[in-house]
Amino acid sequence: xxxxxxxxxxxxxTGKTYVKGEQIPxxxxxxxxxxxIQNSEGKFLIQKRSERKNGLYASTGGHPKMGESxxxxxxxxxKEEIGLSLNLEDIKLFFSGKSExxxxxxxxxxIKMDIDDISKLELQxxxxxxxxxKTEEEIRKLMEQGKFFRNDFEExxxxxxxxxxx
Numbered sequence: 001x002x003x004x005x006x007x008x009x010x011x012x013x014t015g016k017t018y019v020k021g022e023q024i025p026x027x028x029x030x031x032x033x034x035x036x037i038q039n040s041e042g043k044f045l046i047q048k049r050s051e052r053k054n055g056l057y058a059s060t061g062g063h064p065k066m067g068e069s070x071x072x073x074x075x076x077x078x079k080e081e082i083g084l085s086l087n088l089e090d091i092k093l094f095f096s097g098k099s100e101x102x103x104x105x106x107x108x109x110x111i112k113m114d115i116d117d118i119s120k121l122e123l124q125x126x127x128x129x130x131x132x133x134k135t136e137e138e139i140r141k142l143m144e145q146g147k148f149f150r151n152d153f154e155e156x157x158x159x160x161x162x163x164x165x166x
Contacts, residue, residue, distance in 0.1 A: 003066040004030055011098075011105050017066050024103040033074040034061030034152060035091070035109040036159050037084075043133035044156075045118065047082060049149070050129045057134075057142050058149035059156065070107040082131055083122030086111060094162045095155065108155045110162075136160060 002020040005013050006028040014028065024030050036059050037045040046057050060081050064073025071091065078084050095108040115121070118131050134142070139156060142148040 004063050005066050005068075007031060007105060009098075020063070026103075029098065029103050029105055031064055031070055031073070031105045031107065032061065032151075033064060033070050033077065033107045033109065034059045034155055035074050035078060035086075035111060036156065037115075038110070038112050039114045039133060040112070041133075043135055044139065045082075045115065046132055046134045046139065047123075047128045048130045048132075050125065050127055053127055054149070055129070056149040057139075057147055058152040061152070071109075074107070074109050081124045081127050083124075084115070086113075095158045106155065108158060110159060 003017045004020060006016040006018055006024065007030070008014050009027070009029070011029070016028065018024055018030065039045070045060070047060055048057050049055055060078050061074065062077040062081070064070060065076065068076060071088070074091070075086055075088070078086055090111050090113065092110045093107060094110045095106065097106045098104070099106065118133070121131055123129070123131065139148060139153070143153045
């Protein structure tokens, strides 16, 4: 049973929690964190979710556990899902938003880094079946084919705009 913090409409921790899978109460919000890892060739590290998690391609991310900040949460998710440790100083928050419909805050992170050999990453089998480097065009094609997780693709488009304007 994985507990997560609940936040108020101003993204302040309320001291209340909910259990993974439960509906978030009205007036409260959860938080989702995602990260896009880009190498020096301009490709993005994309994971293919396990069949249990819908089998779609996506970025790495999830929900911070109870007591974790957004940044702590993304560090935990990356370590758990793909076995990668990130340098905190290199991570940039490029977007933060709120969905009233889903009752979620979104924190989107970006890091530019090269990984010597992604075949040596330790994947969490329950969550991830494979990882690969993909170009922006390849990611767009996966989305067109219905093979990329829609929520993460929407955040990817925000990232592409951010990268073009920074």
